[in-house]
Amino acid sequence: MITTAILVKAGQxxxxxxxxxxxxxxxxxxxxxxxxTKVEKFYLFFDPWFSLFKFKKGETEYGIGWLPLGGYVKISGMIDESMDKEQMSKPPEPWEFRSKPAWQRLIIMIGGVTVNIVLAFFIYTMILWYWGETYLPTKNLTYGIATDSLTQSIGLRDGDMILSVDGHKVDNFHEVAKVMVLKEAKSIQVEREGQQVNIPIPEMFISKVIERRSEFIGVRVPSVIDSVGPESKHAIAAGLQKNDKVLTVNGAPADYLHLMGRELMKAKGKTVNLTILRGSDTLTKSVSIPAEGDYAGKLGVSIRSGKDVFKFVTTDYSFAQAVPAGFSTAVEKLKDYVQQLRLIFVSKEVKVTESLGGFGAIGNLFPSVWDWQSFWSLTALLSVILAFMNILPIPALDGGHVLFLIYEIITGRKPGDKFMEYAQIVGMVILFSLLLFANGLDLWRAIRGWF
Structure with a gap:
């Protein structure tokens, strides 16, 4: 069954x-x-055998293909994914790509990457200008962190207050996990019961974090009901109300959201006994927990969180301030992505098969409800990634063409058409192999999750 959340993620x-x-x-x-230079086609998505929609204006055919793996412009006289050998066998025409000076061809080839970089910078600038920047300072975690079995295995406990990572303070709480992973941190310092505790981070912890593919350090939030919506039939039938604080589920501690969530997931399809605090009264309520649908393993209520519980910090930007801040954000995101690739291919702790992902992994980055701020933030991040990946010196990518053009400009010798054809084929084989591998990993993880 395709849920609303999946459709929303796919749409974004x-x-x-x-x-x-x-x-x-x-x-x-x-x-x-x-x-x-003559451009024969401009397509969103690929169109092998047929297209979903097309029209011609001037010398260019514009259209939408049926295979959603990217898009392309077909430039006359250029060896690209179309592999138009017939055209290349004819004498070059003045309007063809191959007839233009090398410097012009270089500008044409770096144009896509340039747009992606500028786009990321522009989006980050507009996000900061319109929404500002809101974050939860690490020092403002009133109730400390929420841990799971993985973080508990290295010595962290529920309620710990994070002080620093490798001795360096991390002001933004949501940067803590990133710093631990990307910097391959060796220790984390916390305050526990008024004492500072140094917790070593063992080898292979980072690989286990990546394998889990989910948040591993959370915020401890009290289980106080904020609202009971009209669609929450089971919660309404049980008589749950706003401001009720859940204390236990079937006798197990559930006074914090992550504890309550664990106990409810164990009880999918069953009826549980909740102990709740309503004002100064302690009550017991029986609630049926759905086994299927959007509320599977949940009470179907909203828990008070965010700014209602914690003190966030918001920085507003004028447009003049947002421009340099947007540039800095784009650069920082690029550095983070390069660091992630370094971990995947260099670090002994990280398994490639657990780190790569295809369209499914990318889709899961988007929230399950449509949120424009998250949408544009992720679009900017994907623009940074697309720019970096396309400039890699791999034949069939923009970076491969750029490499050969730089060689031509420096040496004055143009690579032969046959060489370029073979390089294009090799590059396409590499790219499609990576594409199949990455999306195959997504499929394998999904199958593994089902069973």
Whole structure:
């Protein structure tokens, strides 16, 4: 059964990738037109055998393909994924890519990456200008952290107050996990019962974190009901009310959200006894926990959290302030991504098979409800990733063409058409192999999760 959450995630992913692909290809299209180079096709998604929609304006055919793996512009006289050998066998024409000076071809090829970088910078700037920046300071975790079996295995406990990572303070709580993973931290310092405790981080902890593919240090939130919606039939039938504080589930401690969540998941499809605190009265309520649907393993109520419980810090930006801050954010995101790749391919702790992901993994980054701030933040991040991946010196990617053009500019010798054809084939084989591998890992994880 396809749930609403999956459809929302898929919708955000498709819209985000569509924006990125169209603008990336526009980055190639515009300089090609400026240098009077013929562009035969401009497509969102690929169109092997047929397209979903197309029209022709001037010399260019615009359309939408049926295979949502990207998009392309077909530039006359260029060896690309179309592998149009017939055109390349004819004498070059003045309007063709291969007839243009190397410096013009170089600008055409870096146009897509340039647009992605500028787009990321622009989106981050507008996010900061419109929404500002809100975060939870690590020192403001009133009730400390929430742990699971993984974090408990290294010595962390519920209620610990994080002081520093490797001796360095991390002001933003949501940066703590990132710093621990990307910096391959060796220790974390916490305050526990008024005492400072140094907790060593053992080897292979980072690989276990990545394998889990979920948040491993959470915020401890009291289980106080904020609202009981009209769709929460089981909670309404049990008589749960706003401001009720859940204390236990079937006798097990549930006074914090993460504890309550664990106990309710164990009781899917069953009826549980809740001990709740209502004002100064302690009451017992019996509640049926759904086994299926959006409320499977849940009470179906909202728990008071966020700014109602914790003191967040918000920084507002004028447009003049947002511009340099947006640039800094884009650069920081690029550094983080490069660091992640370094971990995947260099670190002995990280398994490639647990770190890579395809469209399913990307889709899961989006929230299960439509949120424009999250949407644009993730679109900016994907734009940074797309720029970096495309500039890698792999044949069939923009970076491969750029590498050969730089070679031509330096040496004055142009690689032969046959060499370029073979390089394109090799590059396409590499890319499709990686694509199948990454999406195959997503499928394997899904199958493993089902069983």
């Amino acid at each position: 992913l498709i819209l985000s990738l569509s924006i990125l692909v169209v603008l990336h290809e526009l980055g190639h299209f515009i300089p090609a037109k400026l240098f009077k």
